[in-house]
Amino acid sequence: MSHFLVAGGAGYIGSNFIKYLMDTSDHEVTLLDNLSTGRSEVVESLKGRYGSRIVFLKSDLGDPEKLHPYLHKRAVDGVFHFGAFSLVGESQYDPMKYYYNNVARTLSLLKIILEHEIRHFVFSSSAAVYGIPEKTPITEEAERKPINHYGKTKAMIEEVMEALSGREDLVYASLRYFNVAGTDEEMLVGECHDPETHLIPIAVKTALGLRDHLALFGTDYPTPDGTAVRDYIHVTDLCRAHWAAFEKIRKENEPLTVNLGSARGYSVREVLETVQRVTGSRFRILEEGRRPGDPPVLIASSEKAGKELGWKAERSLEEMVTSAWDWEKKRSEDGLL
Ligand SMILES: NC(=O)c1ccc[n+]([C@@H]2O[C@H](COP(=O)([O-])OP(=O)(O)OC[C@H]3O[C@@H](n4cnc5c(N)ncnc54)[C@H](O)[C@@H]3O)[C@@H](O)[C@H]2O)c1
Structure with missing residues (x-):
């Protein structure tokens, strides 16, 4: 020990x-x-x-x-x-x-x-x-x-x-x-940033009705659906x-x-579609211009992590969104939001 x-x-x-x-x-x-x-x-x-x-x-x-x-x-x-x-x-x-x-x-x-x-x-x-x-x-x-x-x-x-x-x-x-x-499956602890700046918890909070809409920054990036691609x-x-x-x-x-990272990129639209599917909420998305300093694509190579640590990310975007959703619902039911 x-x-x-x-x-x-x-x-x-x-x-x-x-x-x-x-x-x-x-x-x-x-x-x-x-x-x-x-x-x-x-x-x-x-x-x-x-x-x-x-x-x-x-x-x-x-x-x-x-x-x-x-x-x-x-x-x-x-x-x-x-x-x-x-x-x-x-x-x-x-x-x-x-x-x-x-x-x-x-x-x-x-x-x-x-x-x-x-x-x-x-x-x-x-x-x-x-x-x-x-x-x-x-x-x-x-x-x-x-x-x-x-x-x-x-x-x-x-x-x-x-x-x-x-x-x-x-x-x-x-x-x-x-x-x-995401958070651990038992939801003993979870994500509580204030202010929250990360896409998944913001989207989940919007799905819960805690925000009026979600702002999508940039729809003209050189990516398949025009929105920025990130590794979750x-x-x-x-x-x-x-x-x-x-x-x-x-x-x-x-x-x-x-x-x-997971060595896999998801566009902002893909993330938002996943959140809407998992939560069953068609919350409002307002398209805005790009934010300065936001690159189009950020994806990790995880080759070194695989080689040095024998590690690779196993959980999917769906699992991240589902656990983030369960966590925010629990906090809302507990009167913490
Ligand atoms: N959340 C992400 O997606 C992400 C991505 C990349 C890197 N990181 C890094 O991971 C780390 C943890 O991030 P997080 O999202 O859990 O942030 P968090 O704000 O939830 O946690 C940071 C913790 O550090 C404590 N802390 C800060 N300064 C301190 C100090 N001087 N003395 C004692 N305690 C102090 C805070 O009270 C808080 O409990 C940070 O170093 C962050 O930069 C986070």
Whole structure:
């Protein structure tokens, strides 16, 4: 049995990862979160189900005053770092908020864990590091050319990890997620961003009648139906890849950078058709112009993930939409929306 630090564990992906780890192993975790975008109900749900296997440490992830004394007492075998701000638009008008939280706080976390000789570090990176790629499917060899401050914060941390892996013994896995969607089948935890900017939860909320209509940005892209094409990955597939990545870096002590996507593109129209079919709701879709900086097609190559991790995404778009729909219905029935 091992003990892991999960930074950002009260958020969407971090909480799904903790549930996955609890259900598939006997490991324990410290859930480290300042609840800036994460929710205390998530912590309560996880603690309610898994009890003392989860310790909640309410703290900023880069706070030495809290983390040093804690890590003096508690042996930790690795860190999964999900904690970040991730609204692209907000990063453009408030870059300091993003560089301070996503870069400065992560550097502080790295410094602290290395001082406690915790070397294995799994980092939530993003397809945003690629910016507008020249080729698709996008391989990990593509140049990092982020076009917004959010993507730049992820690229900066990748550069720092590369620098530290040689000199400071850091062994990292940088996992570049594409569009993450869905929730675990039991719906213990799920996606609750506020504001929500991701297509599937927005569409599902519109189907529930919580929004008047859905805005479709761009219908004249050079794609089969004119709408932008993106790669979606079910959060449970993503969680499985995190564990595979951790085991790989722990065994081989070599850094790893890998895309996590399904290697399959779905157009916005295909996603909306799937949501309308699954929910039985013909909600209003208003067509608008393209948003600046939105490339026509973003699809991951998942060859490297297959080769290095023996992993590939298994769950379909239909499963992502169905679980997102079940989750939002449950929240609505519980009076949480
Ligand atoms: N959701 C996606 O589709 C997607 C895609 C690519 C990358 N990512 C990355 O995955 C990670 C998780 O994303 P998410 O969708 O779960 O976001 P989220 O906002 O739901 O979760 C982030 C969590 O981190 C916590 N946090 C943020 N800054 C912190 C700090 N300084 N100290 C302590 N806790 C802090 C928040 O309170 C929250 O609980 C992020 O790093 C994000 O950039 C997400």
